[in-house]
Amino acid sequence: MTFTPEKTATPELNFECETGNYHTFCPISCVAWLYQKIEDSFFLVIGTKTCGYFLQNAMGVMIFAEPRYAMAELEEGDISAQLNDYNELKRLCDQIKRDRNPSVIVWIGTCTTEIIKMDLEGIAPQLEQEIGIPIVVARANGLDYAFTQGEDTVLAAMANRCPKEAEVKQIEDKQERNAIQKLLNFGKKQEETVHNEYHEHPPLVLFGSLPDPVVTNLTLELKKQGVKIDGWLPAKRYTELPIIDEGYYVAGVNPFLSRTATTLMRRRKCKLIGAPFPIGPDGTRAWIEKICSVLGVEPQGLEEREAKIWENLQDYVDLIKGKSVFFMGDNLLEISLARFLIRCGMTVPEIGIPYMDKRYQKAELEFLAQTCQEMGVSLPTIVEKPDNYNQLQRIKKIQPDLVITGMAHANPLEARGISTKWSVEFTFAQIHGFTNARDILELVTRPLRRNNNLKDLGWSKLVKEEATL
Amino acid sequence: MTFTPEKTATPELNFECETGNYHTFCPISCVAWLYQKIEDSFFLVIGTKTCGYFLQNAMGVMIFAEPRYAMAELEEGDISAQLNDYNELKRLCDQIKRDRNPSVIVWIGTCTTEIIKMDLEGIAPQLEQEIGIPIVVARANGLDYAFTQGEDTVLAAMANRCPKEAEVKQIEDKQERNAIQKLLNFGKKQEETVHNEYHEHPPLVLFGSLPDPVVTNLTLELKKQGVKIDGWLPAKRYTELPIIDEGYYVAGVNPFLSRTATTLMRRRKCKLIGAPFPIGPDGTRAWIEKICSVLGVEPQGLEEREAKIWENLQDYVDLIKGKSVFFMGDNLLEISLARFLIRCGMTVPEIGIPYMDKRYQKAELEFLAQTCQEMGVSLPTIVEKPDNYNQLQRIKKIQPDLVITGMAHANPLEARGISTKWSVEFTFAQIHGFTNARDILELVTRPLRRNNNLKDLGWSKLVKEEATL
Amino acid sequence: MKLAYWMYAGPAHIGTLRIASSFKNVHAIMHAPLGDDYFNVMRSMLERERDFTPVTASVVDRNVLARGSQEKVVDNIVRKDKEEKPDLIVLTPTCTSSILQEDLENFVQRAQLNSNSDVLLADVNHYRVNELQAGDRTLEQIIQFYLQKAQKKGDVVTEKTPHPSVNIIGISTLGFHNNHDCTELQRLMRDLGIEVNLILPDSASVHDLKKIPSAWFNLVPYRELGLMSARYLEEEWGMPYVDITPMGVVETARCVRKIQQILNGLGANVDYEEFIEHQTLYVSQAAWFSRSIDCQNLTGKKAVVFGDNTHAVAMTKILAREMGIHVVLAGTYCKYDGDWFTQQVSEYCDRVLISDDNGEIADAIAKIEPAAIFGTQMERHVGKRLNIPCGVISAPIHIQNFPIGYKPFMGYEGTNQIADLVYNSFTLGMEDHLLEIFGGHDTKEVITKGISADSDLNWDTEAQKELNKVPGFVRGKVKRNTEKFARDRGFEKITLEVLYAAKEAVSSVG
């Protein structure tokens, strides 16, 4: 189970694009985790009742009486352009400012704003001047994007708001920079001076929204290698967006951030470190190694570390080894998860995925092919924009041991004796880095462990006639 | 509705004693309110599973995971005297001291300790020496006492523990008196010096356990008359028991405290102020007037005050005027409540009462007779130790508008179309003083108001055949 | 535009889909962008539905947008016709796709040419009506479609059944306790000697719709769904209907009496008075509860009621009239039908609030400080914050409102369930308050000391901060595990690194 970063001749992956009718969550979903990540933000989703009802039902967040996001619900007058968009948005943003006073308002455009061609990017600059709060515009619409790509649109938009070195210097010289931020950064700066165990390397900024404990975890992993992270996009507060300037290195932590990567490269002249993603011990090691190699740092003890983690995973690995898993496609984490599970000994007949950016995921795809080769299993078919109906026929035929799927298909598959795991759980769980690999397997093995518990009860088929599955 | 304190020729009350089978709560009930009243106490009920199960079920206090009272549950070895009582009690009290460290442990003797003649009074002095915590012994058993009289046994026992002036002086001289108590008394002493609106009068101590807000309320009422209360038995903490000495005046606030009154008179040489009890505006006025008259103080504005209170009660009085109320007898508050309700315009055919001390309740009984005369209603029959079965026959015949009864009979009476109110609620509610008169009527009128709400629904008889009620 | 944190009723297409997917063997095609098909998730997860939801999204993306949707929509209808062989395919746009103003009626006609299934376009305005109104309309539309179709073929069953019979209209998927209510209503009808002719739309086949007129009358238990159909059936097919919600002892009796009146008017000779009295006094326990001491203790307590028209009206009446509870405020989010609400509840409450603004209701509750709330999941959460118990009596739906155990709100068992709900809401509140009042006399420490025991180890600031990020319910355990790990290895201080190393070590043990 060692990973050799040098390229070897790997077999070609098989890509298909069904362009079918498939189910996934709307990209505005990203609001649910981004508003929690960026603590001084307010997200305003500009769309219809359909969007609002989705957010409150599908995301299971009804428990919060008044969260830091809301709908700007478009009514008939807005659609028919009888009302002035600028005035309407101003009225709403004024109220948000009055009630909540956030450091930033993020406007989330939707399919509807696309269709009625509402000029959000045109309105925002004027309005932010007027109300004195930055407004970031992201077009997280379902016409162009799927589920997790919503985060990509937001981060790409925010990338443009990251300060440059010169700007910060100028402000700091004027002693005007946010006092609170200084205070917040105080500890950090001190730390930097105290432990100077870092190598000299160009600035490195990571992008992708991760829960704070995972941020800390990955930061520590790189610190062990003497690599210093100069910032995260997004940071915990909008006012702490990292400095990003020409020549900075950037690396993504998630496979669905191709637009953000492009923005950072094209607009901010950063250098992208293309690596597999830090998911699973194999991926995490590859990710660290690639960053180290780009920054000219010699990685230390990574092989032992990976081996130790695999040792800790053994009980779970034993449960899934030799079993098959079918990805219906939902959150764009599919390739990375499949690669890790294949490394665990599983087989993967098909990976559905809503969108496949072969350039941004290049290293991950190569790693997948290589993993298959090393594990001696056949390559999965990668199906972009799959057709769920066709997939269900294939599942019926293949009878995989596990299907990782969106929420709409899980219960019906279970009722037909097919074990499932929600793909969305991998979106919300802490899955990155060495330590969290166990949490991935905790999720993956849960239906299998459940089956072990219930195995003698004969409760696997719970529908009377097998409908045309 | 004016009250003339001078005696007029009042008709004779009719007393009966049925010595029947009647239901009331066990006197150990008092633990439920006394442990809350005396905040540094611990109550240990020495009895059987029967006693313990009563406390946890009937008192509805199961919500407290670990209250400041417990059972010393007698087991077969205790009953058969195979075990040594002293050693057993010592073991338990040691544990209580270790776990809770109270300022006093009150031993509540029960029927069982009476029957097996456990010498609690003999054991306690030696044990309190040994463990260093005062032990007060009260025989709150059902062989001799009913329900609220349990408090009487505890207060009578505590009366013996109240310090005398000489003792306190001696201790204070030695600068040894509890520092915490000094601290606690600090505010009080200051107050005394600041507002010297009090008349000069001999010390007055009130006895009876009342919730703190009621204590404050009655204290203020007397203060308005320039009468100063020198202490309450019990106080909020055992360490603050009032000084009681020869010649002190004492007055009870509850009709069930005859034993405490006797103890104070005989053992502590106090002078008892015999008055109606401060329940209802009429009773409260009479109580204050009597105290004032004994202390030689001229009461001010009491007539107006009573009239004002009656005015505030008018809406409730309108609901009950002309209606009849039957007391089955439970908590010994019956005479005072009946007197107040008759003053409100109700009629009372029968007052059941578990125990009638005609000397201690003399003033109240006279006041009842006088009230009946003034209101022009016939005198109730007072039935001591009533027979519940016979009472139910009488209720069936009389069909009173309201029956005030113990918990066992309420639902069956309601199912037969007879409105009821739990007598126990008057034990736990704040009913003393001018202001709380409204709360008494809130309770009394509740079933009548409920009936008004449900009146058109025809749901008054909810049993199929009238059984031999 | 409207600033909205939460909404009570969903968008129109949800109503249409609830009707379509309630019928047996009916498929719906949503003409909508990716992600708008979350109805499938709701049905599958909230109802724990074993079958695939018969709804397919014909995905509108940038390409489709550029070329027009006709081809794709028609293809998808025809394809579904082949794949699933449904009796009917219902096409619906969402708010979004309806703006495209494509000629969907034309798509439907085109698709019909190549389909064995019937194909219908749901006729609702997505910006003028909400879920409830759209569902009501779609049900009427489908009933009307099949009755007219049968009329043309001359096979509408107009002859009445020999015995009194009823159609129960308005039982639908994703309805609040609809399943249990339906079972209870069927029991009630059986007790009354009334045959159930059809239940609509739940599990009905569209082929059976031609038999609707053979029932003696229609029963519409929910005001939000079925009334349009019942009115249409009265006007066009002369069928009387009963729209009294049988919730609570009094209204159930009123509903039964109205049924009696209709049946006797049609020549039956039924007398339900004895049944009503027997149920009220001896079978249902609700009337007895009202009279019992437990309920007496609730007399005059203050409550706020909020929900859809059906449930908020029924609860207000039950609380005020049957239990003597003081309803300070009764409200509904069914603004489109607010006059009816006001007329129904005015005499039973101090104040009426008709609003779909969650904030307004929350503020009203905070000011009133009732002893209990009877509302939706939203009000439950408001109550949680204010420490006021809330019984949930109405949609918007939530998985907790799809209990597996039998919990109807209607009929006589419904009256029992409601009595429990009311009693438990108030007593739960009392219990919390008692604990609050007497909390200080209690020894919480005794019980929790097992957890909070001080340790001999130091946590540095960063590790402590990280520990505090761990959810409370496992924090104690993480702390102990980490300290055990540190102690075993002789660390005296717990740093971030130790914390993470411990996590790894511990998770390997399993």
Add this chain to the structure above:
Amino acid sequence: MKLAYWMYAGPAHIGTLRIASSFKNVHAIMHAPLGDDYFNVMRSMLERERDFTPVTASVVDRNVLARGSQEKVVDNIVRKDKEEKPDLIVLTPTCTSSILQEDLENFVQRAQLNSNSDVLLADVNHYRVNELQAGDRTLEQIIQFYLQKAQKKGDVVTEKTPHPSVNIIGISTLGFHNNHDCTELQRLMRDLGIEVNLILPDSASVHDLKKIPSAWFNLVPYRELGLMSARYLEEEWGMPYVDITPMGVVETARCVRKIQQILNGLGANVDYEEFIEHQTLYVSQAAWFSRSIDCQNLTGKKAVVFGDNTHAVAMTKILAREMGIHVVLAGTYCKYDGDWFTQQVSEYCDRVLISDDNGEIADAIAKIEPAAIFGTQMERHVGKRLNIPCGVISAPIHIQNFPIGYKPFMGYEGTNQIADLVYNSFTLGMEDHLLEIFGGHDTKEVITKGISADSDLNWDTEAQKELNKVPGFVRGKVKRNTEKFARDRGFEKITLEVLYAAKEAVSSVG
């Protein structure tokens, strides 16, 4: 002596009285001091019983004690015989009066001479057995008494009923969900084509006891009550019995299969396999719940189970075997039957705890920190303190365990109710934890600001102290009312006097 804060099982006489007052037209006489008759309160209040409890205390007071009880007890029995004309009068002492060691058997014989009713002395040792054991024994005693009596008269009905039939033994007043369980068991028997011959003791007449042997077998759903009777009936009357508690899908099936075996052994020819499969997979929703995503998410979560033998064993098996939940600790307070408990649950849990010491269980829970508890009201309160949700599954009884709505634990509807209980317990916990985790991101203030608005008035220390004594749920209102009163009158400072004056003024408004 034993230091006891709370107890799980009641004293022996409670068990005897539960049996006596469950029978129809049986009266019990307690020979006991004043206050020991709280059984009447429990029955009247907890069960919301409409009838007077047929239990009379023959009060032992100081006088009686001095003179001996015989006269009074005999008088009271004879009197009750006249007044109520019961079929049977059961005499029982309590722990207290049993110490007097009077010859109660002699009192009974004396009383029998002047009574038409049968008179029996309950045969239990009040210091050696608890409520559960005493109930079990008293039921056996009464059954035995009447069968022997009938045997003497030669009118025991020994001929079996033509169709398979059952006696359900152990349904009693003040039993945990007994009423609903009994209804569900009757439904189950009906579905199995088995006639219910007698239900004992609930609502049975002692005259019917001679018909016991005509049933094909006895069913004892609760291990705590009925087993002694069933064993007696097996030994003396050759009746087979089934003592498998039909709780949970698996055990219900096992119980039904055992019944099948008995019936077929007696010459019937029944095959319940198809029924079991149909119920399991399609009627009950519990098996499907186990397989559904909701339950998958509970896999491996930690739980503690505690209760009586019947319920703690059944819940442990359901959680571990049917739902894949990790039962860390299973315990019972039925110490007298602990071996059976251990034998039943050992393979389904990590640890067994047999104890009736509430503190020991509370400590164990605090240390384990399970995600949910399934226990008694005691454990619910422990959970409340530790912020761990608790589903109540067992006596000691509490009014909340006498729901008005249908909530059986047994049979197939029972499996549904249990699935809800399990699901809601765990998700309630999750919800609270989520709120805790994300609480800081939320704007509690927005909602509560209506309450906490600052005032322009000063409260002096004493008034403030007094205000703080007012329970939290009305404090806000008292504060506002008082301030309004003060403002109206131009007071700038609120003293104790103002506070009380305001209370008077306000209450007069109503």
